[in-house]
Amino acid sequence: MEKLIITAALTGNVPTREMTPHVPLTPAEIAADVRRCAEAGASLVHIHARDAEGRPTLDTAVFKETVRRIKNETPEVIIQLSTGARAGRDWEARANPVHLLPEMASFTTGSNNLPGIVYENAPDFLLFLAGVFKATGVKPEIEVFEAGMISNALFLQKKELLAPPLHFDFVLGAPGAMPATVRNLVFLADTLPPGSTWTVAGIGPAEIPLATAAIAMGGHVRVGIEDNLLLPDGTLATNAELVATVATIAHTMGREVASPAEARQILSLDPEYKDRILKQID
Numbered sequence: 186m187e188k189l190i191i192t193a194a195l196t197g198n199v200p201t202r203e204m205t206p207h208v209p210l211t212p213a214e215i216a217a218d219v220r221r222c223a224e225a226g227a228s229l230v231h232i233h234a235r236d237a238e239g240r241p242t243l244d245t246a247v248f249k250e251t252v253r254r255i256k257n258e259t260p261e262v263i264i265q266l267s268t269g270a271r272a273g274r275d276w277e278a279r280a281n282p283v284h285l286l287p288e289m290a291s292f293t294t295g296s297n298n299l300p301g302i303v304y305e306n307a308p309d310f311l312l313f314l315a316g317v318f319k320a321t322g323v324k325p326e327i328e329v330f331e332a333g334m335i336s337n338a339l340f341l342q343k344k345e346l347l348a349p350p351l352h353f354d355f356v357l358g359a360p361g362a363m364p365a366t367v368r369n370l371v372f373l374a375d376t377l378p379p380g381s382t383w384t385v386a387g388i389g390p391a392e393i394p395l396a397t398a399a400i401a402m403g404g405h406v407r408v409g410i411e412d413n414l415l416l417p418d419g420t421l422a423t424n425a426e427l428v429a430t431v432a433t434i435a436h437t438m439g440r441e442v443a444s445p446a447e448a449r450q451i452l453s454l455d456p457e458y459k460d461r462i463l464k465q466i467d
């Protein structure tokens with residue numbers, strides 16, 4: 186079986202210091218936590234930015250400062266920036282992280298409910314953001330909260346806005362979207378075209394069980410405080426502890442954990458794009 190890519194989703198938009206003391210919020214905290222997660226086995230990090238008050242932001246300056254510190258401390262890890270909507274709904278602002286030319290950025294190809302909001306990704310916005318991905322050559326991670334989002338991504342591929350092989354992240358168990366069951370995971374994985382890669386992000390207590398299923402199925406896993414605050418024993422987790430937990434399960438199951446270089450190969454990332462972001466953050 187292919188080596189396992191562990192993604193760490195460290196911060197997200199929702200966790201606060203009141204919810205857990207372990208969520209990294211400032212660029213310095215995020216960079217230090219990225220290093221610990223990489224040491225524990227993460228080859229990819231999914232990054233959100235927070236402003237000085239800890240609120241979600243799409244401010245390019247904060248992303249730049251965060252990336253600068255990550256590249257200093259952990260130069261090899263693959264950086265994936267978020268284009269999620271909780272930090273703002275302006276189209277151009279949501280595309281800002283892609284214009285920084287990270288190796289990857291997230292791309293939710295459809296709309297669904299989330300606690301308190303409609304997570305809105307309308308058809309014309311999808312065409313717009315897919316065009317930015319195409320123009321920049323940044324590899325999207327297609328975030329799938331509902332099965333129809335796979336069809337939407339394949340429509341964008343048919344329009345030649347997204348280039349195969351596509352990489353998907355199944356986000357399962359978010360209140361308002363597809364429930365976190367192994368049956369749903371198997372269905373989604375079976376729905377992908379051949380050659381695709383996929384990872385799973387189980388929300389809350391589903392995080393480690395769905396990660397374990399994905400390790401057995403040959404998929405990849407995303408863990409972190411963005412999706413889940415707790416270790417399986419119910420205590421508050423650090424991001425590195427969540428990464429270490431799935432790394433241990435993978436070892437126990439005989440599946441090796443991928444290095445960043447191996448993850449780049451599995452994800453068909455262009456090696457020439459590895460450090461393009463350094464010029465953008467100068």
Ligand code: ZN
Nearest residue numbers: 197267269411
């Ligand atoms: Zn995110």
